[in-house]
Amino acid sequence: MQFSKSTGNALHALIHLAHSDRGQHVGIKELSSSLGVSDSYLSKIMSKLRQDGIVRASTGASGGYELARPADRISFLDVIQVIEGRQQLYECLNANAHHHPLAEAAEWSEEEESGHPESKDCLVKKVMNGAELQMQSYLRAHTIQWVLDHASPGSIRGGNGE
Amino acid sequence: MQFSKSTGNALHALIHLAHSDRGQHVGIKELSSSLGVSDSYLSKIMSKLRQDGIVRASTGASGGYELARPADRISFLDVIQVIEGRQQLYECLNANAHHHPLAEAAEWSEEEESGHPESKDCLVKKVMNGAELQMQSYLRAHTIQWVLDHASPGSIRGGNGE
DNA sequence: CCTTTATGGATGTATAATGTCCATAATAAA
DNA sequence: TTTATTATGGACATTATACATCCATAAAGG
Ligand code: SF4
Ligand code: SF4
Numbered sequence: 001m002q003f004s005k006s007t008g009n010a011l012h013a014l015i016h017l018a019h020s021d022r023g024q025h026v027g028i029k030e031l032s033s034s035l036g037v038s039d040s041y042l043s044k045i046m047s048k049l050r051q052d053g054i055v056r057a058s059t060g061a062s063g064g065y066e067l068a069r070p071a072d073r074i075s076f077l078d079v080i081q082v083i084e085g086r087q088q089l090y091e092c093l094n095a096n097a098h099h100h101p102l103a104e105a106a107e108w109s110e111e112e113e114s115g116h117p118e119s120k121d122c123l124v125k126k127v128m129n130g131a132e133l134q135m136q137s138y139l140r141a142h143t144i145q146w147v148l149d150h151a152s153p154g155s156i157r158g159g160n161g162e
Numbered sequence: 163m164q165f166s167k168s169t170g171n172a173l174h175a176l177i178h179l180a181h182s183d184r185g186q187h188v189g190i191k192e193l194s195s196s197l198g199v200s201d202s203y204l205s206k207i208m209s210k211l212r213q214d215g216i217v218r219a220s221t222g223a224s225g226g227y228e229l230a231r232p233a234d235r236i237s238f239l240d241v242i243q244v245i246e247g248r249q250q251l252y253e254c255l256n257a258n259a260h261h262h263p264l265a266e267a268a269e270w271s272e273e274e275e276s277g278h279p280e281s282k283d284c285l286v287k288k289v290m291n292g293a294e295l296q297m298q299s300y301l302r303a304h305t306i307q308w309v310l311d312h313a314s315p316g317s318i319r320g321g322n323g324e
Numbered sequence: 325c326c327t328t329t330a331t332g333g334a335t336g337t338a339t340a341a342t343g344t345c346c347a348t349a350a351t352a353a354a
Numbered sequence: 355t356t357t358a359t360t361a362t363g364g365a366c367a368t369t370a371t372a373c374a375t376c377c378a379t380a381a382a383g384g
Contacts, residue, residue, distance in 0.1 A: 003249055006341080021346085027359090040343070047363075061357095124170075124309065127238055127304045128165070130304075137296075147289070166371090206331095206332090224329090
C-alpha cells in the first residue's frame with residue numbers, strides 16, 4: 001500500500017502553480033519539465049485536477065493552468081482524493097462476510113435490526129476506518145499554502161515584486 | 163491506494179486464533195473455511211505472520227497455528243506492516259528530486275550541510291509522513307485483544323468453560 | 325511407517341499503475 | 355480569418371502488484 005507517484009506529482013505541480021499564482025497561466029511544458037516527467041503523462045493528472053475543480057485550464061496561446069481557488073483552501077486531502085479516489089482504505093468483501101461473531105460491537109440488536117450489522121457495528125471496520133480518519137484529518141489541516149508559508153524565505157523568488 | 167485483501171484476511175485469522183487461544187492449535191482448514199477463502203491462499207498469509215513472529219506453527223498431526231504472544235500485544239499496526247510491508251506510504255523518487263525550492267523548510271543550512279536537504283527538511287515529505295504517523299499511532303493503540311474486549315458478550319462462545 | 329500438517333517455490337491470472345501517441349477542440353494572437 | 359498554441363480525452367502499450375493455485379518437500383505425531 002503506497003500513494004501513487006501521480007499523487008506526488010499532482011502535489012508538486014500545484015505547489016508550482018501556487019508559486020506563480022498571480023493570475024498567470026502556466027503551461028504543461030513548464031510544469032512537466034519542472035517536475036522531470038513527460039508532458040503527456042502530467043497532462044492526465046492535470047486533467048483530473050481540473051475535473052475536480054482544483055485547477056482551471058485555458059486552451060490557446062498563452063493558455064495553461066491556474067489554481068481554481070486560493071492555495072489555503074486546497075488541502076493535501078483534496079489532492080490525494082482526486083488522484084487516489086475516494087474509496088475507503090479498508091473494505092471488506094461481502095464474500096468475506098462470513099465474519100467472526102466477535103467482530104460485532106457489544107451494544108447490538110437493541111437499537112437496529114433492519115440493516116446488515118456488518119456495516120455499522122463491525123469492530124474491525126471501526127478500527128481501520130478510525131485509522132483512516134486520523135490520517136485524513138491531518139491531511140485536511142495541511143494546505144498547499146502551508147507549504148509556501150513554511151518554506152525557506154530565500155527560496156521564494158517571485159513574491160509579488162514583478 | 164487501499165489495504166490489500168490479504169491484510170483483512172490476516173486480521174480475521176488472528177481474531178479467530180485469539181478466540182480459541184487456550185494453547186490449542188488451529189489448522190489451516192478450519193481457518194480458511196471460517197474466512198471463506200482457499201487454504202492454499204491463506205497459508206501464504208499465515209506463513210508471513212509466522213516469519214514475523216506473530217504466530218507460531220507446528221507441523222504434523224494435531225498441528226496448526228497459535229498466537230506467538232498474547233493478543234493484547236498484537237496491534238493492528240503489527241499485522242498491517244507484516245502484510246503491506248514497511249515502506250513509507252509516500253516516497254519521492256530521486257528522479258523527482260528536481261524538487262521545488264519551496265519545498266524545503268525555513269530553518270536550513272544553519273544546522274546541517276552534509277546530507278541531502280530533501281531527506282530531512284522537505285515540507286511535502288513532512289506532511290505526508292506526518293499523516294502516516296497519525297494513522298500508525300492509532301493502529302498501534304488497537305490490538306486484537308481490543309476487538310475481543312469490545313465484542314458482544316453473547317458472541318463469545320468458547321470462554322474458558324471447556 | 326503412515327497420516328497429518330505447514331512450507332516455499334513455481335506458476336498462472338487479474339487488476340491497477342504507469343506512460344505514450346494522436347486526433348480533436350478551443351482559444352489567443354497575428 | 356488564418357495560424358500557432360494549448361489542453362483534452364480516447365486508445366493503446368507496458369509494467370508492476372495483487373491474487374490465487376498447484377505441487378514437491380519437510381516435519382511431527384500416532
Ligand atoms: S467481521 Fe467486519 S470486516 Fe470482517 S467481513 Fe464482517 S463486517 Fe467485514
Ligand atoms: S520536494 Fe520533497 S517530496 Fe518533492 S522531490 Fe524534493 S524531497 Fe521529494
